Amino acid sequence: MWKGRFSQDTNEAVLNFTQSLDLDWRMALADIRGSIAHVRMLGHTGLLSAEDAETIEKNLCDIADEIRNGEFVPKVSLEDVHMNIESRLIEKCGAVGARLHMGRSRNDQVNTTVRLYLRKELLEIWSGLDALILVLLKKAEEHINIVVPGYTHLQQAQPISMGQFWMAHTQAFLRDAKRFFDAYEAVDESPLGCGALAGSTLPLDREFTCRDLGFSKITANSMDTVAHRDHFMDVLYFAAVFGGHVSRLSEDLIIYFSTEFGWIKLPDAFCTGSSIMPQKKNPDVLELLRGKTGQLSGALVDLITMTKGIPLTYNRDLQDDKRSLFRTIDCLKGIFSVLPALINEVEVDEDAANRGFSDGLILATDVAEYLVLRGVPFRSAHEKVGHVVRYCVENNKPLTALTIEEWQKYIPEVAPDLLPLLSPRKSMERRSTLGGTAPSQVRRQIEDARVKLILFNGEAEGLKESIPGGY
Numbered sequence: 001m002w003k004g005r006f007s008q009d010t011n012e013a014v015l016n017f018t019q020s021l022d023l024d025w026r027m028a029l030a031d032i033r034g035s036i037a038h039v040r041m042l043g044h045t046g047l048l049s050a051e052d053a054e055t056i057e058k059n060l061c062d063i064a065d066e067i068r069n070g071e072f073v074p075k076v077s078l079e080d081v082h083m084n085i086e087s088r089l090i091e092k093c094g095a096v097g098a099r100l101h102m103g104r105s106r107n108d109q110v111n112t113t114v115r116l117y118l119r120k121e122l123l124e125i126w127s128g129l130d131a132l133i134l135v136l137l138k139k140a141e142e143h144i145n146i147v148v149p150g151y152t153h154l155q156q157a158q159p160i161s162m163g164q165f166w167m168a169h170t171q172a173f174l175r176d177a178k179r180f181f182d183a184y185e186a187v188d189e190s191p192l193g194c195g196a197l198a199g200s201t202l203p204l205d206r207e208f209t210c211r212d213l214g215f216s217k218i219t220a221n222s223m224d225t226v227a228h229r230d231h232f233m234d235v236l237y238f239a240a241v242f243g244g245h246v247s248r249l250s251e252d253l254i255i256y257f258s259t260e261f262g263w264i265k266l267p268d269a270f271c272t273g274s275s276i277m278p279q280k281k282n283p284d285v286l287e288l289l290r291g292k293t294g295q296l297s298g299a300l301v302d303l304i305t306m307t308k309g310i311p312l313t314y315n316r317d318l319q320d321d322k323r324s325l326f327r328t329i330d331c332l333k334g335i336f337s338v339l340p341a342l343i344n345e346v347e348v349d350e351d352a353a354n355r356g357f358s359d360g361l362i363l364a365t366d367v368a369e370y371l372v373l374r375g376v377p378f379r380s381a382h383e384k385v386g387h388v389v390r391y392c393v394e395n396n397k398p399l400t401a402l403t404i405e406e407w408q409k410y411i412p413e414v415a416p417d418l419l420p421l422l423s424p425r426k427s428m429e430r431r432s433t434l435g436g437t438a439p440s441q442v443r444r445q446i447e448d449a450r451v452k453l454i455l456f457n458g459e460a461e462g463l464k465e466s467i468p469g470g471y
């Protein structure tokens with residue numbers, strides 16, 4: 001494309017090193033859609049005759065068919081998706097095709113193409129996130145009355161509803177959903193018409209292309225537009241934080257599934273065996289989820305590091321933005337292909353969970369709070385109950401098995417009405433402060449989350465509708 005200026009062909013190694021076809025060919029149809037908007041605008045403004053504009057659009061559509069049928073074999077020697085498609089166009093319609101690139105640079109072109117491509121991919125990702133949240137809500141409802149241990153420092157802390165556990169993860173994913181739509185909004189801007197960096201001397205109509213492509217607004221500054229990749233970072237940030245949440249959920253389930261905890265059940269179809277140890281049933285899917293999410297934080301660091309220190313405006317460093325972006329998209333799709341289905345199958349063995357806290361010590365806070373209500377200052381209540389706990393541990397007695405006399409020996413303020421409170425279920429049900437683990441509070445959360453999900457889905461529907469047919 002630049003043969004006018006050069007007296008030598010590009011060195012073969014340089015060609016292979018600088019090409020981006022291996023990364024960007026997957027955006028071919030989005031690139032064609034961007035070109036169609038550009039050519040329509042050229043026709044609309046009179047920069048192209050109506051006839052030429054029509055010829056180009058028709059040939060671009062034919063090229064899209066060739067791509068869909070797998071007939072189009074792109075050449076690495078043409079560097080990237082943009083040059084491959086343009087040169088095929090020129091091959092097909094000669095001098096008319098050679099007019100397409102007026103008023104456009106690959107700098108605003110690639111920017112447009114990735115945004116178009118990403119919009120669709122993001123909406124698919126939303127479907128995955130929606131499905132994940134939906135199945136978590138279903139589990140929260142199903143398990144709302146199941147009592148399991150809640151942990152801090154991975155030590156038994158207080159009894160909780162398994163519904164509260166699922167909702168804790170759900171709240172994190174709902175925050176991710178908010179970040180997701182913020183990222184989408186950043187992507188949903190039209191860069192076309194910014195040219196190489198400074199706009200154009202030609203009377204381009206940026207509003208026309210923006211409308212034609214269904215973007216919600218036009219980018220403000222031509223230099224900033226071709227130089228920054230903030231909108232990708234927004235996507236990668238959403239993904240990295242989401243990945244942390246997936247990893248934590250996976251880790252929780254791996255722990256509870258282990259022989260020593262052993263109070264959740266995973267179906268055989270979502271586990272794998274060992275090639276040597278016949279007894280093994282391993283949670284490999286969860287482990288891979290935990291591991292793969294590392295790529296998501298890695299991708300964010302990759303892009304942030306790659307773009308720091310680049311001067312305005314476009315520099316070739318930016319070509320590699322697609323590496324972290326596409327790896328992230330693929331990783332997210334992989335997560336959504338298994339995680340909601342796996343969660344759907346998780347069952348809780350409540351007896352096993354309860355056996356785990358048969359020493360009753362998990363109820364110690366309840367006793368301290370009982371004393372507070374009888375006028376004992378919390379610090380001294382804490383200490384008194386601490387003595388009782390020590391007595392239990394030293395004498396190998398469950399806290400729940402102490403007689404009223406034993407209680408009163410250590411804590412005279414205890415009355416017989418303490419004893420019926422000392423069950424894990426009671427304890428869970430009595431934590432009814434706003435956002436607490438009592439089923440009434442979990443139910444509230446589920447209802448609020450359902451409303452949020454409906455609103456998010458409405459937003460996603462609107463976005464889907466704003467994308468014109470094709471791309």
Ligand code: ARG
Binds near residue numbers: 020080107
């Ligand atoms: N393949 C390039 C990319 O993905 C297209 C833009 C090239 N622009 C340039 N000035 N060399 O970034």
